[in-house]
Amino acid sequence: MTFDERSNKDANPGYWQEMFGRYDTDKNKQLFLVCESGDAIVGFIIGEIRDWEFGSEPCGWVFALGVRPDIRLSGIATQLYGALCEFFKQAGVTTVRTMLARQDIDSLSFFRSQGMMAGPYVQLEKDI
Amino acid sequence: MKLQQSTLLGLYAVVELAKADGEQRSAAVIADKFDVSINHLAKVLRILVRAGHLQAARGAGGGYRYSGNAKRTTLMDVIELFEPVSIEGFEHRDSPHHTDIEAGLAVALTEISEMMQATLRSITIRTMLKIMKKSRA
Numbered sequence: 219m220t221f222d223e224r225s226n227k228d229a230n231p232g233y234w235q236e237m238f239g240r241y242d243t244d245k246n247k248q249l250f251l252v253c254e255s256g257d258a259i260v261g262f263i264i265g266e267i268r269d270w271e272f273g274s275e276p277c278g279w280v281f282a283l284g285v286r287p288d289i290r291l292s293g294i295a296t297q298l299y300g301a302l303c304e305f306f307k308q309a310g311v312t313t314v315r316t317m318l319a320r321q322d323i324d325s326l327s328f329f330r331s332q333g334m335m336a337g338p339y340v341q342l343e344k345d346i
Numbered sequence: 347m348k349l350q351q352s353t354l355l356g357l358y359a360v361v362e363l364a365k366a367d368g369e370q371r372s373a374a375v376i377a378d379k380f381d382v383s384i385n386h387l388a389k390v391l392r393i394l395v396r397a398g399h400l401q402a403a404r405g406a407g408g409g410y411r412y413s414g415n416a417k418r419t420t421l422m423d424v425i426e427l428f429e430p431v432s433i434e435g436f437e438h439r440d441s442p443h444h445t446d447i448e449a450g451l452a453v454a455l456t457e458i459s460e461m462m463q464a465t466l467r468s469i470t471i472r473t474m475l476k477i478m479k480k481s482r483a
Binding site: 291320321323326327330331333336 | 417420460461463464465467468469470472473476480
């Protein structure tokens with residue numbers, strides 16, 4: 219929540235509490251991983267294996283990744299991402315996906331630096 | 347989108363010298379590698395030096411070396427030194443649209459343009475080097 223407040227005007231504690239509960243129900247498919255420094259949490263990543271969504275073979279999704287702004291670029295996100303990919307691999311999954319805002323260039327750059335490229339799906343939406 | 351030759355040369359030179367890991371390369375060697383005229387390349391290299399991506403050393407053993415920040419410099423940073431990035435034939439996206447067809451087309455082309463810009467702004471020179479290494483493997 220602290221990270222959310224620092225990087226986003228619309229911090230939403232209820233959302234994060236729900237996420238924490240939701241991503242602790244199936245340990246074979248979900249991972250909520252944090253990085254600690256001393257007594258403080260300085261980063262986190264949330265991922266899940268989803269089966270056959272959108273006609274896709276089972277794949278790992280990165281749903282959220284955050285590192286405390288003042289210690290970014292120190293390799294923490296890379297370690298968290300690596301650990302999550304290892305969890306997916308151990309579960310037999312060979313593809314990892316995420317979805318990002320086009321304007322979020324820092325996050326796009328990070329995931330591209332990890333070797334991720336545009337995949338075979340296109341996200342579409344409409345105001346209703 | 348079609349990049350001009352100067353733009354492509356700028357990208358080639360930056361990536362080639364970033365790959366050289368601090369070593370110098372002469373303009374002649376780079377021109378030979380990419381099969382371009384040394385005069386054309388020299389103009390491109392001057393622009394890259396002025397922008398701080400390269401350092402030039404004069405004299406007999408002179409040449410160019412990469413001096414930028416490969417972790418932060420993106421493909422777009424280099425491209426924009428040479429030309430504005432736009433969908434060909436759609437440079438005036440902010441102008442009033444005269445017909446419903448133009449307005450509809452503008453929506454589709456804006457989507458393409460935004461995707462293209464996000465891609466070029468998020469691939470750094472370091473990521474390019476990783477992509478190259480992976481495609482060689």
